[in-house]
Amino acid sequence: MDRTLAVDGRVGRPGRIVTARRLLDERGVLAGLVIVALTFGALIGPQFFAAANLELMARQTAIVCVAALGMTMVIVSGGIDLSVGSIVALSTVVTALLLGRDGSAAGALVAALGAVAAGALCGALNGVLITQLRVVPFIVTLGTMLLVRGAAKGMSGERRLEAPATWLNDLLRTAQGGHGVLLPSGIWLTAALAVAVAFTLQYTRFGRHLFAVGSSERTARLCGVRITRTKIAVYTAAGALAALAGVLMFSKLSVGDPTVANGLELDVIAAVIIGGGSLLGGRGSIVGTIAGAAIMAIIQIGCSQQGLPNWVQQIVTGAIIVFAVALDRWRSKTLS
Amino acid sequence: MAEALSAPRFEMRGVSKAFGATTALDAVDFSVRPGEVCALVGQNGAGKSTLMSVLAGAITPDAGVMQLDGRPYAPRDPFDARHAGVAMIYQELSLAPHLSVMENIVLGVEPVRRGIVDRTRMREIAVDAMRQLGHDDIQPETRVAALPPAAQQLVEIARALATGCRVLVLDEPTSSLGHADVRVLFDLISRLKARGIAIVYISHFIEEVMAVSDRFVVLRDGRNAGSGLTAATNAADIVGMMVGRALDDLYPRGLRVAGDPILQLDGVMPGAATLTLRRGEILGIAGLLGAGRTRLLRAIFGLEPVTSGAISVGTYSGSSTPHDRWRQGMGLLSEERAGEGLALGLSIADNMTLTRLEPLGPAFTVLPSRQRVAAARWIDRVGIRCESARQTVGELSGGNQQKVAVARLLHHDVDVLVLDEPTRGIDVASKAQIYALVDGMVLDRKAVLLVSSYLPELLGVCDRIAVMSRGRLGPARPVEEWTEHSLLMDASGARAAS
Numbered sequence: 001m002d003r004t005l006a007v008d009g010r011v012g013r014p015g016r017i018v019t020a021r022r023l024l025d026e027r028g029v030l031a032g033l034v035i036v037a038l039t040f041g042a043l044i045g046p047q048f049f050a051a052a053n054l055e056l057m058a059r060q061t062a063i064v065c066v067a068a069l070g071m072t073m074v075i076v077s078g079g080i081d082l083s084v085g086s087i088v089a090l091s092t093v094v095t096a097l098l099l100g101r102d103g104s105a106a107g108a109l110v111a112a113l114g115a116v117a118a119g120a121l122c123g124a125l126n127g128v129l130i131t132q133l134r135v136v137p138f139i140v141t142l143g144t145m146l147l148v149r150g151a152a153k154g155m156s157g158e159r160r161l162e163a164p165a166t167w168l169n170d171l172l173r174t175a176q177g178g179h180g181v182l183l184p185s186g187i188w189l190t191a192a193l194a195v196a197v198a199f200t201l202q203y204t205r206f207g208r209h210l211f212a213v214g215s216s217e218r219t220a221r222l223c224g225v226r227i228t229r230t231k232i233a234v235y236t237a238a239g240a241l242a243a244l245a246g247v248l249m250f251s252k253l254s255v256g257d258p259t260v261a262n263g264l265e266l267d268v269i270a271a272v273i274i275g276g277g278s279l280l281g282g283r284g285s286i287v288g289t290i291a292g293a294a295i296m297a298i299i300q301i302g303c304s305q306q307g308l309p310n311w312v313q314q315i316v317t318g319a320i321i322v323f324a325v326a327l328d329r330w331r332s333k334t335l336s
Numbered sequence: 337m338a339e340a341l342s343a344p345r346f347e348m349r350g351v352s353k354a355f356g357a358t359t360a361l362d363a364v365d366f367s368v369r370p371g372e373v374c375a376l377v378g379q380n381g382a383g384k385s386t387l388m389s390v391l392a393g394a395i396t397p398d399a400g401v402m403q404l405d406g407r408p409y410a411p412r413d414p415f416d417a418r419h420a421g422v423a424m425i426y427q428e429l430s431l432a433p434h435l436s437v438m439e440n441i442v443l444g445v446e447p448v449r450r451g452i453v454d455r456t457r458m459r460e461i462a463v464d465a466m467r468q469l470g471h472d473d474i475q476p477e478t479r480v481a482a483l484p485p486a487a488q489q490l491v492e493i494a495r496a497l498a499t500g501c502r503v504l505v506l507d508e509p510t511s512s513l514g515h516a517d518v519r520v521l522f523d524l525i526s527r528l529k530a531r532g533i534a535i536v537y538i539s540h541f542i543e544e545v546m547a548v549s550d551r552f553v554v555l556r557d558g559r560n561a562g563s564g565l566t567a568a569t570n571a572a573d574i575v576g577m578m579v580g581r582a583l584d585d586l587y588p589r590g591l592r593v594a595g596d597p598i599l600q601l602d603g604v605m606p607g608a609a610t611l612t613l614r615r616g617e618i619l620g621i622a623g624l625l626g627a628g629r630t631r632l633l634r635a636i637f638g639l640e641p642v643t644s645g646a647i648s649v650g651t652y653s654g655s656s657t658p659h660d661r662w663r664q665g666m667g668l669l670s671e672e673r674a675g676e677g678l679a680l681g682l683s684i685a686d687n688m689t690l691t692r693l694e695p696l697g698p699a700f701t702v703l704p705s706r707q708r709v710a711a712a713r714w715i716d717r718v719g720i721r722c723e724s725a726r727q728t729v730g731e732l733s734g735g736n737q738q739k740v741a742v743a744r745l746l747h748h749d750v751d752v753l754v755l756d757e758p759t760r761g762i763d764v765a766s767k768a769q770i771y772a773l774v775d776g777m778v779l780d781r782k783a784v785l786l787v788s789s790y791l792p793e794l795l796g797v798c799d800r801i802a803v804m805s806r807g808r809l810g811p812a813r814p815v816e817e818w819t820e821h822s823l824l825m826d827a828s829g830a831r832a833a834s
Contacts, residue, residue: 202704203697203701203702203703203704204700204701204702205693205694205700205701205702206700207702208686208690208693208702209690211682211686212679212682212686212690215679215680215681215682216675216676216678216679216680216681216682218672218675218676219676219677219678219679219687219690220679220690221639221658222637222639222658222668222670222676222677223658223662223690223691223744224657224658224659224660224661224662224663224691225659225690226657226659282679282681282682283681
């Protein structure tokens with residue numbers, strides 16, 4: 001009791017610290033995005049901001065973005081999903097396999113939906129294992145990362161799978177009629193999904209439950225949130241979104257490749273973390289995540305257009321991740 | 337007694353400590369002689385743990401002096417205190433479970449030869465320490481995790497001996513021990529006494545104090561409330577010193593009329609609980625820490641398994657999850673405000689409305705504007721001091737946090753309020769507000785099941801009280817039939833002892 005009192009004496013001081021923390025929250029990553037963009041703009045020149053270049057960045061980052069939408073929900077709920085890269089690979093394989101049977105426009109839709117269903121199944125498996133075996137998400141998804149990768153290789157016979165050309169191949173292709181005016185349909189799809197997931201997080205019971213579970217699982221349980229159900233749902237959604245990212249990947253590759261997207265999960269997690277998501281759960285936003293993904297895309301494209309070698313880009317990205325998390329630690333320290 | 341004539345091993349005079357506006361210790365005197373067991377007793381919150389933290393160097397007092405063997409003693413931290421010869425054995429043992437017995441005994445003071453840990457010497461120290469305790473049956477190579485709790489406690493005491501302790505503080509040492517192990521511990525204590533070690537024994541259980549101590553010191557509200565030789569007193573006198581205060585009118589009480597039964601327990605395990613809670617009444621459960629009250633409440637609420645017995649809430653019966661309980665109109669206020677009761681990282685609005693988001697938007701949605709309006713209404717009614725409903729709960733003071741947790745029950749409009757230590761660690765003004773709110777709800781035909789360790793609160797607020805002791809709930813009797821004295825006698829098992 002005495003110890004509680006000691007703590008009580010210290011908390012509840014509103015004022016400057018709190019305001020500074022708030023300023024850093026979501027606006028922090030947006031400010032970071034502007035700074036990174038202006039830096040490369042200054043280095044490269046105004047053509048860096050040309051419509052075609054911006055579209056290139058959007059195309060480049062769409063795959064990471066879609067997968068990061070699911071990852072944001074998982075991280076908000078206090079979990080992690082390392083199987084994302086493998087699910088992307090499995091998704092390209094499933095798409096190619098299904099297209100091999102029916103290469104029509106309708107067949108392409110079936111193929112994409114089949115891939116998403118496969119991804120959702122993998123996600124559900126993650127959720128069930130985490131909740132029923134009571135093993136931490138990091139370990140479970142580390143296991144399914146290998147498991148799903150293996151399944152993708154097995155299904156494809158460890159080969160790249162050729163598939164007939166359909167509209168799926170055009171998802172990330174620049175639309176007819178010029179740059180910038182009509183963005184590729186894959187970009188529109190990404191934007192629509194981002195809006196849907198952002199809405200889900202902020203304006204639905206499921207979303208509020210995710211924040212509650214991530215912020216304090218015991219409190220959520222006390223308040224009647226059905227933890228098992230919520231967790232299985234969030235991993236299933238993350239699996240489905242990863243598979244959609246896989247469909248975009250297939251569109252880019254036009255083959256099913258079981259070895260693709262190796263390590264993609266780390267880019268995806270980095271986007272969420274740079275965007276203000278906390279691995280401790282309870283925090284994260286879609287605006288932040290998209291901005292985080294955009295920062296990484298700008299660095300990648302900016303560095304290559306500046307003629308900087310790949311290693312420079314990796315060092316800059318790595319430094320930004322560490323800096324973003326250090327900022328996050330500092331932010332939560334000033335709070336408590 | 338011969339020991340009573342010797343100079344004190346440890347002495348503190350006029351020690352005071354305040355946390356913010358709360359005075360935890362007010363000019364407390366305390367001493368213990370070599371070869372003496374001095375019991376420190378008092379109700380929950382009387383200041384025992386603060387006093388021990390001061391002794392152990394974890395808290396620096398605001399005023400007062402301390403001496404160890406006649407020399408000034410002012411430890412900077414627990415490590416410093418340990419080196420000066422003051423060792424604490426807490427309720428929660430602080431052993432490294434994966435290390436062996438001997439590694440634990442020399443932890444932090446490992447014997448070293450040429451920069452390498454000397455395992456032969458380490459073994460000697462451990463064997464020697466265990467032999468001094470008369471327990472060379474415990475092998476020094478055994479992993480601590482493989483030992484039963486009683487043996488782990490012995491290892492911890494052996495560690496204190498190995499670092500040369502002169503004052504040994506035992507905080508509720510029997511709480512995790514069975515009956516036979518308690519005897520072993522008492523034998524050990526008498527051996528340590530014979531070796532001239534000064535022992536401070538903290539316990540809620542009066543019969544243990546009577547059995548093991550030479551002298552006792554009573555604390556009440558952070559002040560000395562009496563002391564004496566154990567042999568020259570009895571259990572009832574000690575309890576009288578622990579209580580000794582009148583009720584104030586902090587507790588509003590409307591004209592309550594008990595109505596229909598709304599919660600019925602029939603032989604519920606854990607807790608061996610049978611009781612009927614009616615609309616329009618507050619039923620209190622008294623008991624010591626660790627008596628199993630919280631476990632019973634959690635079992636009722638579906639947070640812990642019910643091993644046998646039946647629970648019915650209104651017309652519902654059978655076992656249930658917290659989700660079902662809220663739907664049946666029951667809400668639980670957790671005793672752990674920070675760990676469970678509230679999600680400190682979320683906003684006031686989120687915390688208040690989490691159990692009932694349904695009315696806050698069409699279909700499956702939650703409109704933040706409506707959520708804030710709902711929360712603002714309760715902030716206003718309950719009197720929470722905050723910037724806005726969007727403020728993070730972690731930024732609020734303890735009292736205001738607790739009001740957020742109470743407001744959750746109001747927002748949900750529950751019929752049965754299950755309150756576990758609702759006023760622990762909060763200021764008096766917030767306490768008064770919470771009492772008034774609870775009284776208002778009871779007048780509104782709600783029913784309240786209240787667990788509290790603060791006896792004046794139970795007597796002031798409740799209509800009926802039942803006492804839980806060592807995992808068993810006694811019969812509920814009208815509040816008029818209870819006094820602080822009789823509650824404490826029942827709770828500590830002193831009635832059975834004397």
